[in-house]
Amino acid sequence: xAPVGALLLGYLLGSIPFGVxxxxxAGAGDLRTIGSGNIGATNVLRTGRxxxxxxxxxxxxxxxxxAIWLADALLPGMTALAAAAVFLGxxxxxxxxxxxxxxxxxxxxxxxxxxxxxxxxxxxxxxxxLAVVRISSVAGMxxxxxxxxxxxxxxxxxxxxxxLALALIVLxxxxxxxxxxxxxxxxxxxxxxx
Numbered sequence: 001x002a003p004v005g006a007l008l009l010g011y012l013l014g015s016i017p018f019g020v021x022x023x024x025x026a027g028a029g030d031l032r033t034i035g036s037g038n039i040g041a042t043n044v045l046r047t048g049r050x051x052x053x054x055x056x057x058x059x060x061x062x063x064x065x066x067a068i069w070l071a072d073a074l075l076p077g078m079t080a081l082a083a084a085a086v087f088l089g090x091x092x093x094x095x096x097x098x099x100x101x102x103x104x105x106x107x108x109x110x111x112x113x114x115x116x117x118x119x120x121x122x123x124x125x126x127x128x129x130l131a132v133v134r135i136s137s138v139a140g141m142x143x144x145x146x147x148x149x150x151x152x153x154x155x156x157x158x159x160x161x162x163x164l165a166l167a168l169i170v171l172x173x174x175x176x177x178x179x180x181x182x183x184x185x186x187x188x189x190x191x192x193x194x
């Protein structure tokens with residue numbers, strides 16, 4: 001039953017849509033009808049509420065890490081399953097008809113909890129590119145790709161396949177962004193979208 005427990009624990013934690021809950025509680029409306037319709041921190045920022053965006057980012061990151069820590073404490077040996085489940089719960093939450101976020105913040109929490117040096121690389125790549133190019137999708141996708149690469153570099157071969165699979169899902173969730181990047185239409189952080 002431990003694998004089932006890890007999957008349920010991870011998925012249920014991951015499926016908490018903090019962006020939707022926070023914007024609704026703050027009276028900012030339904031996040032799914034704002035900007036890109038995404039439930040992550042970048043779209044929360046489009047409401048003009050920087051504090052809500054920061055809180056969404058931290059909570060989405062936190063649930064990724066929490067799933068790993070709880071699985072490690074309660075279900076030893078099941079952290080990889082919990083990692084995959086919390087990430088999939090965020091990207092495909094049952095409560096929102098499986099239309100969730102793109103997984104960048106939650107994946108950072110997962111990577112930090114699994115192996116913090118790779119998590120630091122992830123943070124540097126994400127925040128560094130965000131500061132330089134100011135395109136959230138470029139920064140997020142690059143950070144996701146950095147996870148399996150840095151794990152391999154640090155010799156954590158046991159994590160490479162898991163992190164590669166999750167990074168590929170991040171890229172899949174960004175397929176519309178990739179189309180806009182190729183056409184030169186991808187917005188920069190701080191711009192408004194209809």
